[in-house]
Amino acid sequence: MNDEWLKFKKYPHIGKPLTSQKDKTWLKSYIANPENIANHKFVPLLHRTLSQRKYRPLENAPKNNSGKRQRTVSDKKERHIYFPSHLDSIIYSYYSHLLTKAYEEYLENKNYGSVAVAYRKIPIGNGKSGNKSNIEFAFEAFEFIEKNKHRKLSIIIADVTSFFDNLDHRILHSQWKRVLNTNNLSDDHYTIFKNLVDNKYVNENELFKRFQHKLIIERFLPNDTSQKILKRKKVSKIYNMRHENVVAFCDKDEFFEEATDLIRTDKPYKKDIRQKLNKKEKKGIPQGTPISATLANIYMLDFDERVHSETSSKKVYYQRYSDDLIIICDQKDEKYFYDLIQKEIEVEANLEIQAKKTNVYRYELNEKSIFKGGIVKNDIVNPNKQLEYLGFIYDGSKVKVKTAGFSKFYRTMKRSFRRGAHFAKKAHIPSDSLFETRLYKRFTHLGSKRRLKWLPDENSTTGYSPSKHYDWGNFISYLDKANYVMKEINGDDSISQQYSKVWNKFHKIKKSTYQELGIEK
Numbered sequence: 001m002n003d004e005w006l007k008f009k010k011y012p013h014i015g016k017p018l019t020s021q022k023d024k025t026w027l028k029s030y031i032a033n034p035e036n037i038a039n040h041k042f043v044p045l046l047h048r049t050l051s052q053r054k055y056r057p058l059e060n061a062p063k064n065n066s067g068k069r070q071r072t073v074s075d076k077k078e079r080h081i082y083f084p085s086h087l088d089s090i091i092y093s094y095y096s097h098l099l100t101k102a103y104e105e106y107l108e109n110k111n112y113g114s115v116a117v118a119y120r121k122i123p124i125g126n127g128k129s130g131n132k133s134n135i136e137f138a139f140e141a142f143e144f145i146e147k148n149k150h151r152k153l154s155i156i157i158a159d160v161t162s163f164f165d166n167l168d169h170r171i172l173h174s175q176w177k178r179v180l181n182t183n184n185l186s187d188d189h190y191t192i193f194k195n196l197v198d199n200k201y202v203n204e205n206e207l208f209k210r211f212q213h214k215l216i217i218e219r220f221l222p223n224d225t226s227q228k229i230l231k232r233k234k235v236s237k238i239y240n241m242r243h244e245n246v247v248a249f250c251d252k253d254e255f256f257e258e259a260t261d262l263i264r265t266d267k268p269y270k271k272d273i274r275q276k277l278n279k280k281e282k283k284g285i286p287q288g289t290p291i292s293a294t295l296a297n298i299y300m301l302d303f304d305e306r307v308h309s310e311t312s313s314k315k316v317y318y319q320r321y322s323d324d325l326i327i328i329c330d331q332k333d334e335k336y337f338y339d340l341i342q343k344e345i346e347v348e349a350n351l352e353i354q355a356k357k358t359n360v361y362r363y364e365l366n367e368k369s370i371f372k373g374g375i376v377k378n379d380i381v382n383p384n385k386q387l388e389y390l391g392f393i394y395d396g397s398k399v400k401v402k403t404a405g406f407s408k409f410y411r412t413m414k415r416s417f418r419r420g421a422h423f424a425k426k427a428h429i430p431s432d433s434l435f436e437t438r439l440y441k442r443f444t445h446l447g448s449k450r451r452l453k454w455l456p457d458e459n460s461t462t463g464y465s466p467s468k469h470y471d472w473g474n475f476i477s478y479l480d481k482a483n484y485v486m487k488e489i490n491g492d493d494s495i496s497q498q499y500s501k502v503w504n505k506f507h508k509i510k511k512s513t514y515q516e517l518g519i520e521k
Contacts (some may be wrong), residue, residue, distance in 0.1 A: 003028075005096065006020075006028070006090060006093070007090070007290075008023075009086055009089055012241060012247055013043075013086060013249065014043045014044070014046070014250060014252055015043060015085050015087065015250075015251060015252040016216060016230065017086055017247050018087065027087075031094045032094075034186060034187065035187075035188070037091060037095075037191055038190075038191050040091065042084075042195045043084070043088055043252060044201050044264075045082035045084055045199070045201040045202070046083040046085075046202060046204055046207065047080065047082055047201040047202065047204060048082075048204045049078055050078070050079045050080075051078050079287070080287065081287060082201055082286035082287065084288075084289050085252070091192070092192070093290040093291070095188075095192050096290050096293075096294045099176075099180075099294050099295070102179045102181075103179050103298055104120075106179045111312065112308035112309070115304050115308050115319055115320055116297050116300065116304050116320050117132070117137045117321050118293070118321045118322040119297060120297070124136060133481075134390040135478075135482050135485050136485060137319065138389055138391070138392045138399075139489070141317065141389060141390075142389075142392070142394050142399055142486075142489055143489065144317040144328055145328060145394070148315075149363075149365065149371045150365070151364075152330060152331040152362070152363075153329070153330065153331065153362070153364065154328075154331045154333070154334035154337075154360060154361070154362050154376075155327070155328050155360070155362075155363070156326070156329070156334070156338055156341065157324070157326055157357075157359050157360075157361070157387075157388070158324070158326075158353055158354075158358045159323060159354040159357035160351050160353065161351070161352040162284075162352075164292060164296065166283050166284055166352065167284050167296075167299055167351075168283060168349075169283065171299060172197075172299050173185070175298045175302075176295075178298075178301065179298055179301075192291070196285045196286065196289070196291070196295075199284070199285070199286050200263055200264070200265045201265070201286070202259075202262045202264065203262070205238065208238045208241075210259050212234060214232045214233075214234065214250075215233055215244075215248070215249060215250075216250070217233045217235075217244055217246050217247065218245050219231055230247065233246075243423075296322055296323070297322075299349070300349065302349070303320075303344050303345070303349050306348065307327075307340065310340055311329070314329065314333065316328065316330075316333070316337065317329075321390060324389075324390065331362055334362075359375055359376075359388075360375070360376040361373060361374060361375050361387045362374075362381050363387075363396050370396075371397065372396050373387075374386055375387075391405055392482075392486075398490050399486040399494070400494055400495060401482055409475045410505065412443075413443045413506065413509060414509055416439060416442065417510065417513045420435050420513070421516055421517055423435075424517055436510075439506075440506075441474070442474055443474065443475075443502070444476065444502065444503060444506055445476050445502075445503070447471065448473050448477040449471075449473065450472060450473055450477070452466055452469075454466055454467065476499060480496070482495050
């Protein structure tokens with residue numbers, strides 16, 4: 001059995017964490033038996049709401065002296081994430097592995113097999129190792145535009161409203177059977193399906209309040225850092241859980257004895273009963289489980305097939321990255337393809353197009369033979385807003401990383417310095433400690449290389465020995481790769497130049513943080 005799916009998580013949940021050393025053998029045996037899964041008692045998912053307030057310029061916002069448009073604070077964007085328990089997560093991961101294999105085999109000889117690109121392992125090819133990421137997928141779309149600059153092009157970028165929350169259960173069930181080539185789901189697969197569509201969950205804050213007086217924490221044995229033990233401890237605030245190394249809210253049996261009243265679900269499940277109660281049809285699957293992304297691709301099989309059949313005969317480019325899709329066509333065909341995807345999404349897939357995030361852009365050669373364009377509003381091209389796709393922005397000649405990515409990076413940097421300052425004020429930590437090594441590694445080029453981690457080893461002649469783990473880099477690593485890939489279009493290091501001020505900004509924040517602590521550096 002391929003162990004690629006066997007991944008151990010460390011987030012606190014209901015039930016003690018699992019480890020590779022002591023649990024791997026029995027887990028593989030348990031999960032590989034379909035009868036076990038058919039009768040498995042799933043723990044409710046842990047629900048967390050992630051909020052982010054965006055700070056973006058409006059389309060017609062005035063520009064300052066440096067050419068940047070004035071920004072406006074927009075409404076908070078909320079994402080609802082659901083975490084399965086550690087055992088349930090590995091079960092979902094295994095069945096995701098099975099379905100992904102079936103999905104790839106199903107698409108193997110289909111001419112539309114390459115249009116869905118998210119959550120798949122698609123080799124880069126051309127003698128290069130590794131798999132494609134959003135960088136390569138965005139490059140392919142921009143490259144198509146570059147090769148067709150002699151045409152008057154329309155680019156349609158569509159986004160599905162609350163994609164995971166609105167998946168039709170009947171379509172999902174049908175497509176699940178389709179990729180497995182069966183008329184009926186086996187008991188184990190149906191159990192997985194049923195638990196996902198029922199979506200029983202517990203709110204994280206409520207679970208914390210119920211068990212905060214006896215949370216399960218991990219500690220080293222006294223005078224022995226080679227062994228760890230689990231203990232109970234009261235934690236006053238939920239944001240202190242990480243600092244206290246909380247590994248679980250409670251045991252599984254403890255939860256079902258003391259906290260079943262916290263379980264939330266949208267009952268009743270049956271469509272006819274919901275209709276009598278004037279409740280909307282139950283839809284969606286939780287976003288955040290290891291199987292959710294795989295099911296999203298399976299769900300969209302018919303959509304991909306129908307749209308591809310319409311685009312392939314007209315020299316039209318189509319690509320779908322989860323719920324984001326792009327169509328590049330001649331301007332004369334713009335309305336036809338816009339109406340097509342709207343019909344396929346809303347009628348055939350029973351989903352909704354997100355109007356705010358569905359945009360049309362037009363580009364063509366102007367009187368000076370320069371390829372120019374922008375977003376279309378009321379049938380007028382506005383050059384103030386250029387094509388945005390998969391985190392990149394394209395103005396007809398250059399590809400750059402969206403400024404929103406940098407804004408998020410700088411916000412995270414400031415937050416990490418504030419966190420360092422918070423702990424530096426604690427009595428048991430030296431007053432001048434901001435955990436600088438960690439900050440440099442996370443936010444500067446010094447941590448951008450993929451490196452093998454070395455661990456202290458008293459038996460080694462050097463004092464260290466290699467581990468099996470790597471530092472995977474940071475946001476700068478991503479920018480370096482994006483610069484390398486997009487250089488074929490840009491012809492220069494435009495993306496590298498975007499982060500030329502990161503080093504200075506890092507040290508500016510570092511200096512102000514030390515000043516806050518009353519320390520001169």
